[in-house]
Amino acid sequence: MPRPPRSDRPNHARRGGRPARRPNAAEQAGAPAPKGSARGRAPAPIRTDGPVLELEVERIAHGGIAVAHHEGRVVFVADAIPGERVRARVSDTAHERFWRADTVEVLEASADRREHVWAEASVDRAPERRAGGAEFGHIADERQRALKAEVLRDALSRFGGVERDVVVQAVDPALAPGARADGTGWRTRVRLHVAADGAVGPYAARSHTVVPVASVPLAVDELAALAPLSERFPGAVSIDLVAPSGADPQLVVSDGERMPRGERPVTSEVVGDRRFTVDRDGFWQVHRGAAATLTKAVQAAVDADRFDPRAANLDLYGGVGLLAAAIGDRFGDTVRITSVESDERATGHAGANLADWVGARALTARVDRFLAELEADASAGERARLREATVVLDPPRSGAGRDVVDRLAALRPAQLVYVACDPVALARDVGLLRRQGYELEHLEAFDLFPNTHHVEAVARLAAIV
Numbered sequence: 001m002p003r004p005p006r007s008d009r010p011n012h013a014r015r016g017g018r019p020a021r022r023p024n025a026a027e028q029a030g031a032p033a034p035k036g037s038a039r040g041r042a043p044a045p046i047r048t049d050g051p052v053l054e055l056e057v058e059r060i061a062h063g064g065i066a067v068a069h070h071e072g073r074v075v076f077v078a079d080a081i082p083g084e085r086v087r088a089r090v091s092d093t094a095h096e097r098f099w100r101a102d103t104v105e106v107l108e109a110s111a112d113r114r115e116h117v118w119a120e121a122s123v124d125r126a127p128e129r130r131a132g133g134a135e136f137g138h139i140a141d142e143r144q145r146a147l148k149a150e151v152l153r154d155a156l157s158r159f160g161g162v163e164r165d166v167v168v169q170a171v172d173p174a175l176a177p178g179a180r181a182d183g184t185g186w187r188t189r190v191r192l193h194v195a196a197d198g199a200v201g202p203y204a205a206r207s208h209t210v211v212p213v214a215s216v217p218l219a220v221d222e223l224a225a226l227a228p229l230s231e232r233f234p235g236a237v238s239i240d241l242v243a244p245s246g247a248d249p250q251l252v253v254s255d256g257e258r259m260p261r262g263e264r265p266v267t268s269e270v271v272g273d274r275r276f277t278v279d280r281d282g283f284w285q286v287h288r289g290a291a292a293t294l295t296k297a298v299q300a301a302v303d304a305d306r307f308d309p310r311a312a313n314l315d316l317y318g319g320v321g322l323l324a325a326a327i328g329d330r331f332g333d334t335v336r337i338t339s340v341e342s343d344e345r346a347t348g349h350a351g352a353n354l355a356d357w358v359g360a361r362a363l364t365a366r367v368d369r370f371l372a373e374l375e376a377d378a379s380a381g382e383r384a385r386l387r388e389a390t391v392v393l394d395p396p397r398s399g400a401g402r403d404v405v406d407r408l409a410a411l412r413p414a415q416l417v418y419v420a421c422d423p424v425a426l427a428r429d430v431g432l433l434r435r436q437g438y439e440l441e442h443l444e445a446f447d448l449f450p451n452t453h454h455v456e457a458v459a460r461l462a463a464i465v
């Protein structure tokens, strides 16, 4: 059936503003980021005339890029699997110690290589035209998870000083209706970009070039059907596709202007029996099954013997209150918990989303400043309640960092449940916490971003007396 013109389509909106997003693969590469790829600046164009090298691929590095060597120099090679022999075209020779390259031909394939789940991201396309955001799509699912586990294990050993085996678990299919075992059909938020001529598509990997695609297989089916991949949007900057679990899917055209706070539309997400109000362009876990997976994982991570419902429990980087609700649902009506989040709109929603618990409140504050104020102003009684507390923290990709870790450790809560989407940031913070007398007691990891290198971990650290 022909698609109706976009202005007549249900759930189609034009707006300014950019939703919060997690950084893309290029920004997060384990190798130093490509030149000019800091947030807001376009990465330098990919070189298309570089030499082609034959490489033995050794291991995977943080950021999902494989490591090889050529004449004593490290080469970070994309779209390869450890153990393979590939021909790769060098795309960046700007650095003395390492080069970057893209696989153009697989000479000896790993047994775990499969047809890419997204044809336009595969090695069959020229590297500069390969769709970004599915950099593990050519790897069998179990091997993807094994590689992510390896990266997490290695990071914990190198930066956290902890030797710990970890299994990266697939999302329970019961929690993610429609998601498929090959790691497609899970993304409830998709951003497409608009080229100068109005064409729509994802960025190519490690670039800000919009590339045409015929499908968006990682998206949940209702978004895959809504994606306007053959249309033109002259003057627009990006197209956001949003599929909340508690509302109709939406297609939002952005001209790059930020929408005034008070006018931002809200939507609704359902987790188990609970409904959460969230800004349509606000932070929400992206995988269809992520919110339920993290709810269960955080509930399981809390050590009940150390949990005191009357303590000054905290949900730091709380968003709209998802993880505070997880704690409330596990420990009951009497739970006291304060959710701290820098986005005022999210805190407003969190206040309403947590209304079932009289002891729950939501504060708008930066976590570092909130902790600094506690450190400076807390009474003796408050300090005692903080020492008994359970603190959940779910920072952005950069992690909590030294300042927050030091301030937290000074308050000495009984246990921390750390939800992390970056293994190296987690490992660094585990290392810092261990030096402050905390020990890693529990660790689980989940494949909340199949066909990408990203992995989510939930750790418990306890104060060792």
Ligand SMILES: C[S@@+](CC[C@H](N)C(=O)[O-])C[C@H]1O[C@@H](n2cnc3c(N)ncnc32)[C@H](O)[C@@H]1O
Binding pocket: 283, 284, 285, 317, 318, 319, 320, 321, 322, 323, 340, 341, 342, 343, 346, 365, 366, 367, 368, 394, 395, 396, 397
């Ligand atoms: C990974 S999200 C987690 C949100 C929430 N826990 C959830 O699962 O839905 C991180 C949140 O931290 C907020 N944030 C980022 N930097 C912050 C800071 N310095 N202080 C407080 N909140 C911050 C972001 O706005 C975002 O809502």
